[in-house]
Amino acid sequence: MNIVVTGATSFVGTGAVKELLRRGHHVFAVLREHSAKADLLLENHKIPENLTIIEEDLGNLGNLVNRIGEPCSVFLHMGWRGAGSNSRKDAGVQEESVKDSLNAVRTAAALGCTRFLFTGSQAEYGIHNTLMDENIPCRPGSPYGEAKLKVRHEAEKLCRELSLDYGHACIFSTYGPGDHPWSLISTCIGTFLKGGHMELSDCTQKWNFLYIEDAGRALAALAEYEGRLLDHGCVYNLGGPMEETGPLRNFVEQIYELCGRRGSFEYGLRPPNAEGVVNLIPDIRKMERVAGWRPEIRFEQGIRNILRKL
Structure with a gap:
């Protein structure tokens, strides 16, 4: 499959890209212009044959339609402004990331994708003292968590309008x-x-801790899922054992x-x-039941x- 990945050089992004490449998919990795982290995606100091690196700002993702120039199947959106601890409190920066994410959905539709995957966060859930499954009430305690939750609701609605399947990977601690x-x-x-x-x-x-290679395998499993993720509810928790x-x-x-x-x-x-x-007490049994994934690496x-x- 042709898979577009934003945020490809983030910690989780790098793990996902490497796993998708290992499985034989062609990845269009979207990086910020002059990214200092591009080397993270190289193998033996070379660009893998099934990897295309595209420099594009998150605010201009619509340009990918002409720059890629061929149909794609999955759009994995991990790019996010203000993921650092200080920026997570900046509501303005977080709102920009929401706009970027919804524009990414529209770009995915224009590229012919059938599925849009988004990496959410346990911050959407807020503070809980019990097992956290995908149906637990969400009480985010930061602008970052609020923004991720906003994308969950608005991206699902937009995906349904554009006939896209939608998967919301709620990532715990990697x-x-x-x-x-x-x-x-x-x-x-x-x-x-x-x-x-x-x-x-x-x-x-x-x-609870999730090893990076297990996180990459989980995102690849969601990308490859043969049914409709939305048929089981769009949210999927990714956590460790x-x-x-x-x-x-x-x-x-x-x-x-x-x-x-x-x-x-x-x-x-x-x-x-x-x-x-x-x-952080993640219930990850839905991922096992629907996608056939479970973490393999113990702490x-x-x-x-x-x-x-x-």
């Missing part, structure tokens, strides 16, 4: 090689390996052990983030994979 250096896992590994000290919050909230969900401090302590018990850490020294104490193996690549 990790793996290439993760952001400021993430909790990256910071813990970097600090412990240097023998440093980690000052942490209480870390008592429930958490459900049996591994537990207090965040359990994951910190696993990392500490795998780093050879170097360095030190202390709980209760940092306040919760601006949204409060958030639990210990994922951390070992990261350590081997350092």
Whole structure:
């Protein structure tokens, strides 16, 4: 299939593109002009034969119709302005991303796509203390979560009007090689390996981690699904193994052990983030039931994979 991917050099985007290429699809990867991350998509310093890189601003996605010049099957939209922690609080920036996303739907229809996939976020759900399935009430606590939820509602409506299938992948917490250096896992590994000290919050909230390769396989499974995703409801949770969900401090302590018990850490020294104490308890059984996907990489193996690549 010909598959258009925006946000192709983001952490999750890179994982998805690599998996789609591995499965033999032709990917049109849309990057910002002069992107410094284009090398992330290369294999042995070369562009794969089934990859076409297109530089285009998220505000001008309509230009892709002429630039691609051939029919496509799936449009995977992961491009988002203001995904960083500070920008997530900027309602104006988030609204621009909503407009970009809806324009991406129209572009997908013009390209002849039959399916539009969007990467949403657990931030849409807000704070919950119970198992979070796709039908749990949404109470986003940030402009970022509100914007992602707005796309869910408006993109589904627009897709139905344009006769497009719609899948909304609600992604929980991802990790793996290439993760952001400021993430909790990256910071813990970097600090412990240097023998440093980690000052942490209480870390008592429930958490779950999804390995990047499993995330890529999940998005590829949604792209390849032979039926209509909308027939099962448009939202699909993507999370790690459900049996591994537990207090965040359990994951910190696993990392500490795998780093050879170097360095030190202390709980209760940092306040919760601006949204409060958030639990991540994803129910991913719908993805298994509908798309035949389940995560394969357990947390210990994922951390070992990261350590081997350092």
